[in-house]
Amino acid sequence: MASFRKIRGSWEYRIRYKDKQSGKWKETSKSGFATKKEAQLAASEANLDFEYYGFQEDGKETMYSYMEKWFELYKRPYLKQTTIDLQERNINNNILPRWGNYKLREITRSEYTEWLLELSKKYATGSVRRIHSIMSAAINDAVHEFRILRETPLSRVKIPKNNTEAKIKFYSVNEMNALIEASKLKVKHAKYQQSNMYYAMIHLLGHTGLRIGECLSLTWSDIDLENGKLTVNKTVSYPDKSNRPVVSSTKTTSSERIIELDKATVNVLKTYSINQKELYLRYPSILKPADKLLFHTADGLHYRANVVRDQFRVFCKRANVPVLSPHALRHSHAVHLLEAGANIKYVSSRLGHKSIKVTADTYLHITKKIERNALDLYEKHINL
Template sequence: MASFRKINGKWEYRVRYKEGSKYKEKSKRGFKTKKEAQLAAAKVESDIVQFGFSDNGEENVKKFIYDWLEVYKKPIIKPITYSVQERNVRLNIIPRWGDYKLKEINRTDYQKWVNEISEKYSAGTVKRIHSLMNAALHSAVHDFHILYSNPIARIKIPQDNKQEEIKHFTTEQLKTFLSNCKPVKKSKYKHSIQYFALFTLMARTGIRIGEALALRWGDLNTDSIKINKTLVYPLNSTPYLSTPKTKNSIRTVKLDKTVVDLLKRHKINQKEMYLKYPSFKPSDDDLMFHQHDGRWLRTNVVREYFKEVCKRTQLPVLSPHALRHSHAVHLLEAGASLKYVSQRLGHSSIKTTADTYLHITEKIEDDAIKMYQQYLD
């Protein structure tokens, strides 16, 4: 119900309404005539009937999106996923939109911003950033009821015309790398073959670094390993075990004889290390790979060791994830089917595999056409 009064020659309206279990009031003054005040009050009452609220996006974007992350996202996603989303909000969304009110987000300005960050990031990264912002504003409309409509719904993400390079080792580079994954002369634990075993396992199975570091000896069967967990080691935080990246990532990976024999050697080598070095302690959790004190290997330490080997051997300085790419590329080049490679890597779909290794699958297709032509001719 609206009420009106005249103050110092100007008209004011007051609209009292119920939101949830509480009564609220919205008012505005400064109208020249009562008729103008009545028309404005009628618009407010109409909005309340239609939307259930009268304020339209007065909230600050920074405060709203952090509240949204905390209330709507954190309880239902993995901690590592939350940390990635929080980082995208903090480093990309807040610097550009943090000082705006929700109602001030303009579709054209937002599209210009998306176009700008597309010059800096890959299309996949831009989609992830936009997806966060879009989901937050969707909640502002449908969950928090503080915005009438989502101004960035169905925004256009520029196509990424450049093929993202898949960094991997050739077969010769891989041989060079693995043959140098041994302790250097000044190493404290010169007898260890742990890194050689770890990187060989990753290179010949395609498992992720977190999946490898989470392995226990009980996960090893005669000629396969069970992948049902991953180690998450946040920077400056406590490590923990989590479920693998996707549902399809829970899998059993077959091992070739080279890997089986090496893991047997590694298990014996571990016991030798316990006897040879008093400071090298066994793992209470029966870990396949661990620090000298028995705890999980730190992912950042593994990455640094990997880079040092690359530098020492004058190979391209890559990351441990390059071993996963190398395995996939080598399998495809050897003639393995896309479906087999997808299942072995634990991808969510064959499309993921095909999109990731597009340049390789195109080469395989070209080779197949040449072979077919040679066969007919």
């Protein structure tokens, strides 16, 4: 319902509306109209916006309120669960702590640029770019979809480059071999001491460069042991506040791939296949998953990545190698391939990167080192 009054020669409308999120009644007003008719037309348009969008006009909505509604309408229905988890973490850990109490119209270009500079001191350039992408998309939709801002202050904002970016963390060949050997040892207090599941898992990660979600989603039908090939076409994740796994397609279409397995990995998987069948016979309490998962809990469920990470730390300490995350095995595999002379296009395809540029940028310092070594060899060769 709208009311109108004339103040100091111009007309003002005042609207009382019900906020769709809180269910509480709120009031807003706007003045400066030359005639009562103009104020009535503007009030009618504002009322329609409230009914359709449930947002306050002119950017008075706080980022806390806006981001929640925006994400539910424009992100969650269209993203894979793994992407949803990543974006929600960035929103909750970075965007809302800084901007949550700001009204949309209070966000300025200069203050936002300063924030990006602060982020660049904490995160790699790629991480800052991902955070900015979420924030920029939200503000753009506030302009073009929700029409609660006239323009975005974030257009053409430059991402500061982190000149002190940390290099990727990986294991040397000797360290990785020691780690794989350490995973053969039995897990302390483990109920199923005869299982060599972790050994097979760590070996597979180190020799294929699989992402942890891709590895934990594998079924035996994805593996062709006779021809030494492994098909990657899905990944698994556990959404926040949920104990149920979500199996979805891979991170990108380029992530869908067929990986050739080396002979050692084929032998490890063959041995593990026999070991798994023996465990089913020895321990009737172990439930066989209907989809014949490669790695699964005693309840027949997908393993959680955080459980694997915890056990991985144990193996790192046993092997006396740096305590990193299982993702370091993916980096290690890529580095070992490059050091062995593999073509970067082959490495990119094997890792499932969306482009060779991603691979080249990720392992830039490795490729530079290889190039320097190649040049040294060339100089020695022509100076014989």
